[in-house]
Amino acid sequence: MTILKTSHLDIKIDEQLILKDITLSIQPGQFILLVGESGCGKSTLMTALAGLYPKYGGELSETVLLNKHNIATIKANFRSRKVAMLFQHPDQQFAMDRVEDELIFSLENLSLSKQDIDKRINEALIEVGIEPLRHSDLAHLSGGELQKVALAETLAMGAEIILLDEPFAAVDPVHRKELQLLLKKLADRGHGILVSDHDTSGYQSLMTDVFRIANKTLYQAGKNEIKDMFNEYSPQLLQVHNTVDELSFNMVDVTLKNGIMPILKNSDFKWAKNKITLITGPNGIGKSSLLLTFARLHDFQGTLCYEEQSINNLPFKKYARLVGLVFQNAMNQFLNITVKEELEQARSKSRFKGYWTEDKISKVIDRLNLDGLSEHSVYELSGGQQKKLQLLIMIVISPEILLLDEPLAGLDKMSIQHVMATIKEVADDLHQTVIMISHQTHGIAKYVDYHVHFDTSGLRYEEKIC
Numbered sequence: 001m002t003i004l005k006t007s008h009l010d011i012k013i014d015e016q017l018i019l020k021d022i023t024l025s026i027q028p029g030q031f032i033l034l035v036g037e038s039g040c041g042k043s044t045l046m047t048a049l050a051g052l053y054p055k056y057g058g059e060l061s062e063t064v065l066l067n068k069h070n071i072a073t074i075k076a077n078f079r080s081r082k083v084a085m086l087f088q089h090p091d092q093q094f095a096m097d098r099v100e101d102e103l104i105f106s107l108e109n110l111s112l113s114k115q116d117i118d119k120r121i122n123e124a125l126i127e128v129g130i131e132p133l134r135h136s137d138l139a140h141l142s143g144g145e146l147q148k149v150a151l152a153e154t155l156a157m158g159a160e161i162i163l164l165d166e167p168f169a170a171v172d173p174v175h176r177k178e179l180q181l182l183l184k185k186l187a188d189r190g191h192g193i194l195v196s197d198h199d200t201s202g203y204q205s206l207m208t209d210v211f212r213i214a215n216k217t218l219y220q221a222g223k224n225e226i227k228d229m230f231n232e233y234s235p236q237l238l239q240v241h242n243t244v245d246e247l248s249f250n251m252v253d254v255t256l257k258n259g260i261m262p263i264l265k266n267s268d269f270k271w272a273k274n275k276i277t278l279i280t281g282p283n284g285i286g287k288s289s290l291l292l293t294f295a296r297l298h299d300f301q302g303t304l305c306y307e308e309q310s311i312n313n314l315p316f317k318k319y320a321r322l323v324g325l326v327f328q329n330a331m332n333q334f335l336n337i338t339v340k341e342e343l344e345q346a347r348s349k350s351r352f353k354g355y356w357t358e359d360k361i362s363k364v365i366d367r368l369n370l371d372g373l374s375e376h377s378v379y380e381l382s383g384g385q386q387k388k389l390q391l392l393i394m395i396v397i398s399p400e401i402l403l404l405d406e407p408l409a410g411l412d413k414m415s416i417q418h419v420m421a422t423i424k425e426v427a428d429d430l431h432q433t434v435i436m437i438s439h440q441t442h443g444i445a446k447y448v449d450y451h452v453h454f455d456t457s458g459l460r461y462e463e464k465i466c
Contacts, residue, residue: 002067002082002160003027004049004192010061011041011048013380018044018058022218024211026161026194031187033203034196035221035229036213037412038384039369042196043088045213046163049194050085066161077109084159088166088383088410089329090150091138099141099149100134106153124156129178140259143170143328143406144283144439151179155186162186164195166383169409170328172282172439173466177202198412199440204230236445236465244450246273247307248401248433249294254302258289266302269459272450273307276427276434278465280441281454287437288328290454291403294435295325306401321351324399328406330386331378339381339389340374346396352430356396364392367418383410391419395426402427404436408444416440420447441465 005025011018019041026032026049036042047053051071054060063070066082087093096102100121107117125131130148138146147167154162164183168176184206187193197203210221210229221229249271256264263286271277279287292298296311296319304311311319327333336342343361350356365371368388378386391407407423408416424447427434438444445465453462 001028002192004064004066004071004083004161006049006062006064008062009048009064011044011053012059012061013044013057015059017216019213019218020216024049024218026192028160028190028192029187030209031184031193031207032195032209032211033200033207034194034211034213035198035200036196037369038198038388038410038415039382040213041216041382042213043165043382045218046085046165046194046196050083050163051079052085077111080106080157080159081110082159083161083163084154084157085163086147086150086154086165086167088169089331090146091329093150094138094146097137097139099130099136099138102138102149103153103156106157110157120156120158124152127155128152128182137259140261142284142288143409144172144175147171148175148179151182160190161192162194164193166196166198166410168197168199168439170283170406170439172280175283176439180206198410199442200229201442236441236443238445238448238451238463238465244270244272247271247305248273248435250303250305250308252303252305254293254300254304256286256289256293256298256300258286263289264458267458269452271433271435273433274427274431275449276424276436276447277450277452278441278444278448279435279437279452279454280439280465285454285456287454288405291325291405291435291437294401294403295323296320297325322399323401323403324394324397325403326390326394326405326407328409330383330390333390333393334378334386337377337379338374339370339376339378342378342389342393343374343396346393349397351398351400355430356398361392361396364422367422368392369415369418384412384415387411388415388419391423395422398426398430398432401433401435404434404438406437406439408438408440411440413443417443420444423447 007023009022010020034042049064094102096105103121104117107120125134128148128151180202183193210226211218212221247270251267251269254267281287289298293300334342347356370388387410451462451465452459
C-alpha cells in the first residue's frame with residue numbers, strides 16, 4: 001500500500017515563506033480536491049509532494065515521505081512508478097513529438113519489455129478515450145487533448161498516487177465530466193488522487209475529502225464550507241444580438257485544416273467589431289486554430305477580410321500591430337525576466353500611452369491582485385498570476401483586435417470576475433474587438449456581447465452559454 005505524506009512542512013522559495021505547517025496524507029482510495037485562490041501555493045505544494053523540491057528549487061523544513069522514505073532521495077524512474085504529477089501545461093512534460101512515441105519513451109525508462117509497453121499503451125489510451133490519437137503529432141492537439149495524453153502516460157507508468165494541477169482548465173464540459181469519473185474510478189481501484197481545481201462543479205459526489213489553502217496554510221474544509229462550495233451552476237443567457245452591424249472579420253467560403261484533417265469547411269461567418277465575442281466548443285474542434293488564422297499564423301483557403309480588406313493583402317508588420325494574440329500557455333508570451341520589465345516594455349509599445357498612465361496600470365495591478373510582484377521573476381509566479389500578467393501585458397499594448405485563447409484557465413472565481421471586468425472596461429474605453437476562447441464560462445455572460453459555438457456542424461451564434 002502506497003502512502004504519501006508530510007507533517008508540519010514549511011516551504012520557502014528565495015527565503016520567502018510560501019506555505020507553513022502543512023500536514024497531509026494521501027492514501028489508496030482517497031479522492032482529494034484541493035482549492036484556494038490563484039497564487040496561494042497549490043502548485044508549490046504539489047511540486048513538493050511529487051519530490052521535485054528541493055532538487056529543482058525551494059527549501060523544505062520537513063521531508064515528504066513516500067512509504068516512510070524521503071521522496072527526494074528516491075531515483076526518478078523508481079519514484080514515477082509510485083507517484084506522478086500532471087502539470088497545468090502538459091506540453092511542458094513531453095519529450096517526443098508524437099503521442100505513441102511519448103508513451104514509449106516514458107515506459108522505456110522503466111526498463112519494460114516491448115510486449116509490456118505495447119500492452120500498457122493500449123490499455124491507457126482506451127482508458128482515457130484517446131485511442132484515435134495514438135499516431136497524432138502532439139503539436140496538432142488541443143490543450144484538452146494534451147491533458148488526456150498526459151493522464152494516459154501517467155496511467156501507463158502505473159503510478160499509484162496521482163497529483164493533478166488544474167488538469168481541466170482547458171477541457172470542455174463533456175470531457176471534463178468523463179475525466180472526473182475516470183479519476184473516481186481510479187480512486188475506487190486503489191489509487192490515491194489529489195487534484196487542484198478552481199472550478200468545483202462535478203466533484204460533489206466524487207471526492208472523499210476537500211482541503212483548502214488560505215493564509216499560507218492547509219486545512220480540511222468543514223461540511224458547511226463544502227456545501228457552499230458545490231452550488232451548481234445554471235446556464236446563462238446573453239442579451240440577444242440578432243445581427244452583426246459592424247464587421248471586424250468576414251469569412252467567405254473559408255476552409256481550415258489541422259494537418260490534413262479539415263476542421264472547418266466552406267464557412268461564411270461575420271464577426272462583430274468593437275464587441276466581446278466568446279467562442280465555446282469541444283476540445284480538438286479547432287478553436288485555437290481559428291484564432292491563429294485570424295492572427296495570420298495558420299493557413300486557410302477562401303477569403304478572410306478585416307474591415308473589408310483581405311488579410312493576406314495587408315502588410316504583415318502593419319497587421320501584426322493591429323492584432324494581438326494571447327496564447328494558452330502564458331510562458332510562451334514573456335520576453336523579459338521581471339514583472340516590472342514586462343510591463344515597462346508593454347507600455348512602451350502601447351497604442352494608448354496616454355490612457356495607460358502609471359496610475360492606471362497600478363490600479364489594474366491592484367484589481368488583479370498582482371501588487372507586490374514587480375521585482376519577481378515571471379518564472380516565480382503561480383500559473384494564475386502568470387495568466388493575469390500575460391493578459392495585462394496585451395491589454396496595455398492595446399491592439400485593435402485582441403484574440404484570447406483560454407485567458408481564464410487556472411483562475412479562481414473572483415479572479416475571473418476581475419479579469420473579465422478589466423477586459424470589458426478597456427475594450428469599451430478603447431473601442432477594441434475581443435474574440436476569446438474559454439471553457440471557464442460561469443458568471444461571465446454579463447461581460448460578453450456575442451457567443452459563438454463551434455462544433456462539427458461549424459460556427460453559429462447562440463444565446464445560451466452552458
